[in-house]
Amino acid sequence: MSAIGITPARGLARAGRRPAIDVARGLALLAMAAYHGSWDATYFGLAGFDLLDNPLWLAARTVILSSFLLLAGIGLVLATRDGLDGGRFLRRLGRVAAGAAAVSAASYALFPDSPIFFGVLHHIAVASVIGLGFVRLPAIVTLAAAVAAVLVGTTQSFPLFDSPWLRxxxxxxxxxxxxxxxxxxxxxxxxxAGIGLGRLWPGLGQGVAVTGxxxxxxAFAGRHSLAVYLLxxxxxxxxxxxxxQLMPAETLAVRSFQAxxxxxCERAGVARTTCTANCGCVQSELARNGLWEGFVANRLSERDQRGLQAAVAACSKP
Incomplete structure (x- = not known):
């Protein structure tokens, strides 16, 4: 493939579209796919990425999700720059809401203990409706509201919002x-922030074409972002x-346990090298004492539990 090129536009194929924005959306989708692929590999024991606690992975999730939402805000401004087309807006909103419902249904079937009840598509659907109230406001007002939302959302918490209806x-x-x-x-x-940026810079991405x-x-992925996201x-x-399925079950079990x-162990403040050595030691001790299969199947008796504790204690000694 040739490199991505962005050049002055000479008769855009689709009037009103801004290919540079489509490319940015495509890049955000690519980054999100990479993150999801890492999650899938970890889930099936093919890798050991610490997605929930490693600061770098947490930062990556924040950047990827923020870029996706930022572009959603910019897209809302572009879609309403000539006035709100109510029918078009409702059709798009319906597609996003239907996609969100499909994601929830699939997650409840696959992960009933941790379903997706308000994920990124749910958020975009609700935020798009709220965002309509900001697309004609001065950019500074919307940007101030964005800052306020982040500050309140990251510093305040109340038991009231733990309710399933409000969380x-x-x-x-x-x-x-x-x-x-x-x-x-x-x-x-x-x-x-995307709405504010779109208002502050009306010509964002305008007058350029994508080559390569x-x-x-x-750009194609960006134009069909909902379908790409769902698929x-x-x-x-x-x-x-x-x-x-092609890998031995034993290998997957060991990798999953190790990860x-x-x-x-790292969450307890222990160095990664020490944690890796100690966890490998525990797995070896369990296998040597005939406890590994019972441990993997979560069928350790009270006596076996004492054996597990003894293995952990022995492997944790300096």
Whole structure:
């Protein structure tokens, strides 16, 4: 593939579109797919990425999600720059809401203990409606609202919002167990920032065309972002599942144990190298004492539990 190229436009193929924005949206989708692929590989024991506690992975999630929401805000400004087309807006909103419902239904079937009840698509649907109230306001007002949303959402919490009916707003004292939770606060700050940026810079991405195979492919993905979003995770999840089926169950069990053990150990403040050595030692001790299979199947008797504790104690000695 040739490099992505952005050049002055000479008769855009689709009037009113801004290919540079489509490319940016495509890049955000690509980054999100990479993150989801890493999650899938970890889930099936093919890798040991610490997505929930490693600061770099947490920062990556924040950047990817923020860029996605920022572009949603910019897109809302572009879609309403000549006035609100109510029919077009409602059709788009309906598609996003239907996609969100499909994601929830699939997650409840696959992960009933941690379903997605308010993920990124749910958020975009609600934020798009709220965002209509900001698309004609001065940019400084909207940007100030974005900052306020982030500050309130990251510093305030109230037991009231732990209710299943209100936790989608954010401000919870305990984070819900969900595989993708994107509450209104603080994340609507990303959408509002996009609206403010779109108002502050009306010509953003205007007058340029995308060249090169990679650029055109990214622009295509950006134009069909909802379809790409809905299709990529089932595809990646299926690929990871298929690869896992080809690997020995014992290998996957060891990898899964090692990854979760090291992550738990690091959360206790122990160096990663020490955690890796200790966890490997524990697994070896369990296997040597005939406890490994029972441990993997979660069928350790009270006596076996004492054996597990003895293995952990022995491997933790300096």
């Amino acid at each position: 989608w707003i954010g401000l919870t004292t305990v984070a819900p167990d969900s595989n993708d939770f994107v509450p209104l606060l603080p994340w609507i700050g990303g959408v509002l 195979h990679a650029g055109r492919l990214l 990529h995770q089932p595809l990646l999840f299926g690929i990871a599942w298929a690869v896992a 979760s053990c090291v992550a738990s």
